[in-house]
Amino acid sequence: xxxxxxxxxxxxxxxxxxxxxxxxxxxxxxxxxxxxxxxxxxxxxxxxxxxxxxxxxxxxxxxxxxxxxxxxxxxxxxxxxxxxxxxxxxxxxxxxxxxxxxxxxxxxxxxxxxxxxxxxxxxxxxxxxxxxxxxxxxxxxxxxxxxxxxxxxxxxxxxxxxxxxxxxxxxxxxxxxxxxxxxxxxxxxxxxxxxxxxxxxxxxxxxxxxxxxxxxxxxxxxxxxxxxxxxxxxxxxxxxxxxxxxxxxxxxxxxxxxxxxxxxxxxxxxxxxxxxxxxxxxxxxxxxxxxxxxxxxxxxxxxxxxxxxxxxxxxxxxxxxxxxxxxxxxxxxxxxxxxxxxxxxxxxxxxxxxxxxxxxxxxxxxxxxxxxxxxxxxxxxxxxxxxxxxxxxxxx
Numbered sequence: 001x002x003x004x005x006x007x008x009x010x011x012x013x014x015x016x017x018x019x020x021x022x023x024x025x026x027x028x029x030x031x032x033x034x035x036x037x038x039x040x041x042x043x044x045x046x047x048x049x050x051x052x053x054x055x056x057x058x059x060x061x062x063x064x065x066x067x068x069x070x071x072x073x074x075x076x077x078x079x080x081x082x083x084x085x086x087x088x089x090x091x092x093x094x095x096x097x098x099x100x101x102x103x104x105x106x107x108x109x110x111x112x113x114x115x116x117x118x119x120x121x122x123x124x125x126x127x128x129x130x131x132x133x134x135x136x137x138x139x140x141x142x143x144x145x146x147x148x149x150x151x152x153x154x155x156x157x158x159x160x161x162x163x164x165x166x167x168x169x170x171x172x173x174x175x176x177x178x179x180x181x182x183x184x185x186x187x188x189x190x191x192x193x194x195x196x197x198x199x200x201x202x203x204x205x206x207x208x209x210x211x212x213x214x215x216x217x218x219x220x221x222x223x224x225x226x227x228x229x230x231x232x233x234x235x236x237x238x239x240x241x242x243x244x245x246x247x248x249x250x251x252x253x254x255x256x257x258x259x260x261x262x263x264x265x266x267x268x269x270x271x272x273x274x275x276x277x278x279x280x281x282x283x284x285x286x287x288x289x290x291x292x293x294x295x296x297x298x299x300x301x302x303x304x305x306x307x308x309x310x311x312x313x314x315x316x317x318x319x320x321x322x323x324x325x326x327x328x329x330x331x332x333x334x335x336x337x338x339x340x341x342x343x344x345x346x347x348x349x350x351x352x353x354x355x356x357x358x359x360x361x362x363x364x365x366x367x368x369x370x371x372x373x374x375x376x377x378x379x380x381x382x383x384x385x386x387x388x389x390x391x392x393x394x395x396x
Contacts, residue, residue, distance in 0.1 A: 002147045003137055005395055007384050010151045011039035013113035014070055019100050021117050022076035024058055026050045031120040036074060040067040059092030061099035063107060073107060075100045082123035090132065093118055097136035104146065111147040127308050130380055134395055152380060168385060171370045177360045288333065288354040289324045295340055295350065310339025311379045311395055330356045331394055334368045335379060344373045364391050
């Protein structure tokens with residue numbers, strides 16, 4: 001049993017069969033459909049479809065020879081067009097995966113490559129399409145043996161991968177300190193890190209009383225610093241024509257509202273900033289669940305938007321939302337940091353409330369840190385990077 005997400009062109013996959021995203025009528029679409037027809041032999045494959053298959057409704061699948069491809073078969077999943085999500089698209093998309101897997105099993109196929117069905121020209125939301133694919137493939141593999149690949153090769157993935165790869169390698173080199181960490185803290189901590197993850201072994205306990213006291217002292221100090229810096233800045237800038245390059249030591253830069261909106265005074269902007277800090281202080285004793293829900297509200301996001309981007313199951317998210325003392329697994333917590341578009345400080349704060357920390361000797365943590373720090377909130381690309389670095393994947 002094997003399931004991997006890979007970055008590749010599906011027509012180059014060396015599997016028994018590949019899955020194509022097909023139209024209901026015997027016509028050739030754009031994207032994956034067009035690429036498959038061209039690689040297999042456009043005229044031969046189209047003639048076969050017209051003569052032997054004909055019309056097939058959305059959500060169903062049919063199988064053809066692979067003609068000029070390396071694979072033996074092409075399974076064509078008739079992909080649903082996304083029309084807002086309220087017209088049965090999810091049921092038909094799930095059916096595409098189920099029917100494709102049924103045909104593969106009936107024809108003795110041992111290795112199969114899927115594209116991310118319907119998420120290209122058919123318009124299905126990418127993260128939601130990924131969640132459905134993972135659900136259906138994982139359910140199938142619980143009962144059957146097959147080597148399955150989910151191939152991600154759209155323009156976004158290609159360009160994002162090219163941009164991330166060199167920067168991520170440099171980031172890992174700068175932040176991954178396994179050797180030095182082991183020398184400083186001894187082998188016991190390394191044994192702990194390498195042990196099998198569990199709800200207990202996977203967490204780094206943080207004394208909540210001490211952590212809250214430290215956070216409170218830090219935030220009070222920051223409020224006072226903002227006030228001092230703001231008054232100093234405002235007094236010194238009264239006679240200046242421009243405030244854009246004025247800084248006071250390590251003081252925060254001028255809020256964008258004060259720079260871009262002349263009708264908002266700097267003092268008003270400082271008050272708003274103070275108010276946000278004080279609001280955060282009111283949540284110092286929040287559990288993981290309470291603080292996550294606060295952050296989602298504060299960012300004016302919808303719950304569904306967060307768990308779909310995080311590719312976290314709706315049932316798992318509901319458990320977190322409805323149980324203030326629910327303790328998520330570390331990987332779930334990390335995914336929710338991405339889903340909620342948290343910055344690095346917010347992520348560390350949220351993780352600490354579940355007893356976790358970002359470790360400098362764990363490459364998975366380093367890769368999550370890179371994505372969060374660079375505001376790349378793409379779980380699919382993140383999972384591909386984990387796979388390409390030889391690390392356990394999250395989605396698959």
